[in-house]
Amino acid sequence: MSDDVHEIYAIRYGHHDRKASENFIGGDPHDVLQPLDFYVWAIVGPKGVIVLDTGFDAAMGKKRQRELIKPVGDGLKAIGIDPAAVETVIVSHMHYDHIGNYDLFPHARYHLQDCEMAYATGRCMCHAALRAPFEPDDVVAMVRKVFAGRVAFHDGEDEIVPGVTVHHIGGHSKGLQSVRVKTRRGHVVLAADAAHLYAHLTSGRIFPITYNVAEVVEGYERLGRLASSPAHVVPGHDPLVLARYPAAKPGLEGWVVRLDAEPKA
Numbered sequence: 632m633s634d635d636v637h638e639i640y641a642i643r644y645g646h647h648d649r650k651a652s653e654n655f656i657g658g659d660p661h662d663v664l665q666p667l668d669f670y671v672w673a674i675v676g677p678k679g680v681i682v683l684d685t686g687f688d689a690a691m692g693k694k695r696q697r698e699l700i701k702p703v704g705d706g707l708k709a710i711g712i713d714p715a716a717v718e719t720v721i722v723s724h725m726h727y728d729h730i731g732n733y734d735l736f737p738h739a740r741y742h743l744q745d746c747e748m749a750y751a752t753g754r755c756m757c758h759a760a761l762r763a764p765f766e767p768d769d770v771v772a773m774v775r776k777v778f779a780g781r782v783a784f785h786d787g788e789d790e791i792v793p794g795v796t797v798h799h800i801g802g803h804s805k806g807l808q809s810v811r812v813k814t815r816r817g818h819v820v821l822a823a824d825a826a827h828l829y830a831h832l833t834s835g836r837i838f839p840i841t842y843n844v845a846e847v848v849e850g851y852e853r854l855g856r857l858a859s860s861p862a863h864v865v866p867g868h869d870p871l872v873l874a875r876y877p878a879a880k881p882g883l884e885g886w887v888v889r890l891d892a893e894p895k896a
């Protein structure tokens with residue numbers, strides 16, 4: 632393995648059945664179900680394992696009425712990753728489904744955009760409409776990590792290790808960052824919530840939870856420029872990801888897939 636080429640695993644941990652109309656500003660003309668899946672991602676390279684996002688746990692799933700399918704730690708262990716040994720976690724943004732399980736990575740340093748922490752702890756949280764996807768305990772847990780010397784802040788674009796860079800996109804949350812990873816098939820972009828579903832990218836429509844609509848649609852174009860092709864952009868909540876990519880190994884179908892592998896035809 633060349634020293635900047637990485638493997639990527641998408642690990643599904645949760646699920647939420649919902650109507651298509653709930654996934655787009657302005658609704659959707661089709662009265663069909665369009666569920667969301669919940670993922671964390673493991674990026675494995677010569678400098679070790681980087682985990683993108685930490686998911687939510689059973690208690691939060693119950694509180695938010697989202698189904699926890701398999702705990703995040705179980706998914707990582709299924710591909711041989713010991714969470715206690717992980718040293719690097721990238722946080723795409725601070726919504727409840729991306730920063731839970733605070734104690735799962737006791738030795739990790741967390742990488743976060745400056746403006747996401749400012750957003751999640753500042754005046755915008757005075758407004759119910761803006762704070763809805765945030766959980767105060769999650770935010771406090773991240774503040775505690777800052778004081779413990781376990782957070783690295785980024786402002787815009789930065790390199791985490793050779794071959795892995797973060798890119799501030801904003802839009803869905805003020806400090807949302809996506810991650811670009813060099814792999815054997817080219818540059819794959821883990822959008823996280825810069826694009827929830829493939830349908831958002833292909834139709835230019837917008838998920839209802841949004842800080843800034845202009846940044847969302849500009850973000851779609853940015854993701855496309857960062858990736859080697861449109862097929863190299865991986866949305867953050869689409870069940871189709873599990874269908875399009877091969878299982879990490881036999882027995883993990885529908886749970887863990889390889890994103891550095893060519894998608895199925």
Ligand SMILES: [Zn+2]
Pocket residue numbers: 724726764803804824
């Ligand atoms: Zn989000």
Ligand SMILES: [Zn+2]
Pocket residue numbers: 726728729824867868
């Ligand atoms: Zn999300």
